Amino acid sequence: MREPQQDRSRVTRRRLLEATIDCLAENGWAATTVGVVATRAGVSRGAAQHHFPTREDLITAALEYMFDTRMQMAREEAVDLPVGEGRTIAVVERLVDYYTGTLFKAALQVWTAAASDPALREWVLPLEDRFGRTAHRMAVDQLGVDGSDPVVRAAVQATLDLARGLGLADLLTDDSARRAEVVRQWASSLDAQLGARSR
Amino acid sequence: MREPQQDRSRVTRRRLLEATIDCLAENGWAATTVGVVATRAGVSRGAAQHHFPTREDLITAALEYMFDTRMQMAREEAVDLPVGEGRTIAVVERLVDYYTGTLFKAALQVWTAAASDPALREWVLPLEDRFGRTAHRMAVDQLGVDGSDPVVRAAVQATLDLARGLGLADLLTDDSARRAEVVRQWASSLDAQLGARSR
Incomplete structure (x- = not known):
């Protein structure tokens, strides 16, 4: 009887975690309590x-x-990313998709609350740091570039900063039409920059 | 006696407006009430x-x-912006300065609150729209580029999106050292793109 109970426990846990993200994105930090999420x-x-x-x-x-x-x-x-031409734009598009999704909107509520709450800020900072480093490493790997080259590092960081700004621009209105053109052009410019560093 | 009273009234008004921005940036949306700002x-x-x-x-x-x-x-x-070489980076640096200042941090609190408050969202949207258009026009003017060229328009929009993302990265920690390198490289890439559109 232990196995099914562990499964149920895992399912409950996952439902709570998913409901928390949805609740943060829709209702904000203050309204996201254990009671509200449980309901x-x-x-x-x-x-x-x-x-x-x-x-x-x-x-x-x-x-x-x-x-x-x-x-x-x-x-x-x-594994589905195109190899060679088209890879850079595919990587940038997926990256921007993450930053315009529910997780970003939820995190934004927490980060913004942390700006005026020193205790919250202390536990948010290590998360922000880990997320930032992991996303950067992932982007470097997917682009297939040399992450030890400082010019490459800064170009990838700019891409993540741009994605964060596009996420913010999508907070109150659907910004997808405008964003598509910005992403297309930036990917083309990034591709030229990375190509020049002899990938 | 009318003049001094009007002056006093104008000073009072300005002090309230400045205190509102500081209060939003430091204490967040919920804590920014007329009473708190007055104090x-x-x-x-x-x-x-x-x-x-x-x-x-x-x-x-x-x-x-x-x-x-x-x-x-x-x-x-x-009027102090350099002409020719160095102008693009000077414009981008100033722009990013605006997005990492107190006004951005205050606006971010309001925008984030609006994401979970439909009534607030309705009065924030026209402001966001006006601010975005004005900042874009200003950047086009200062860069001295052709704002009717769609490629130029998107490059300037990407620069504003980047600035927004950099503002967000500066919310919880002083991100100025990392940002300087990202801005330098971005400006150099933007300069090449704009130059290719025959300024």
């Missing part, structure tokens, strides 16, 4: 608190779980 | 409410006043 996930408050005693436990676990899931997906999908 | 500005609550009957009046006026002041300063400072 949204169809889980009792007691069961939710068994998994996540505090709101910070829940929100940290949700951001980490969703980020790691996203990165795992990105690694698996990388 | 911060050293103005009586009654006087504050005389100028701004509602919190939305106060915050809209503050964002508009600070944005217009910033843009006016940018226009005045444009």
Whole structure:
């Protein structure tokens, strides 16, 4: 009987984490409490608190779980990326897709709340640092470039900064039509820059 | 006796608007009420409410006043921009300075709150639209490029998106050292793109 119970526990946990991300993105930081998330996930408050005693436990676990899931997906999908021509734009498009998705909108609510809450800021900073480094490494790998070249590093960082700005521009309105042209042009410029560093 | 009273009234108004921006950037949307801002500005609550009957009046006026002041300063400072070589990087650096300043941090709090508040979203959207168009026109003017060329338009938009992303990266930590290199390289790439469109 242990196995099914462990499975149920894992399913409950995952539903809570997914509901947390949706709740943050839709309702913001202040409205995302363990009780609200439990209701949204169809889980009792007691069961939710068994998994996540505090709101910070829940929100940290949700951001980490969703980020790691996203990165795992990105690694698996990388086999479909075109080789040679078209690879740079495909990588940039996928990257920008991550930054305009629900996870980014959820993280933005937490980061913004942290700007005016020193205690929250302390536990958000290591997450931000880890997410930033992992995303950068992933982009370098997928582009197939030399991550030790400082010019390449800065070009990839600019791409992540651009993606973050595009994510912000998509917060209140659907910005996808305008964004497509910006992404297309930047990918072409990035491709020229990276090509010049003899990939 | 009318003149001095009008002056006092104008000073009071300006102090309230500046305190609103500081309060939003430091304490966030929820904590920025007419009462808190009045205290911060050293103005009586009654006087504050005389100028701004509602919190939305106060915050809209503050964002508009600070944005217009910033843009006016940018226009005045444009005479100091170098002509020819070095102009692109100087324009991009100033632009990024705006997006890493207090006004951006204040606006970010309002935009983020608007993501989970449909009524707030309705009055933020026209502001976001106006600010975006004005900043784009200003950047096109300062770069001295042809704003009717779609390639130029998208390159300038990407630069504003990058600046927004860099502003977000600067929210919780001082990101200025990393940013300097990203901006330098971006400006060099932008300069090549714009140069190729025969400025």
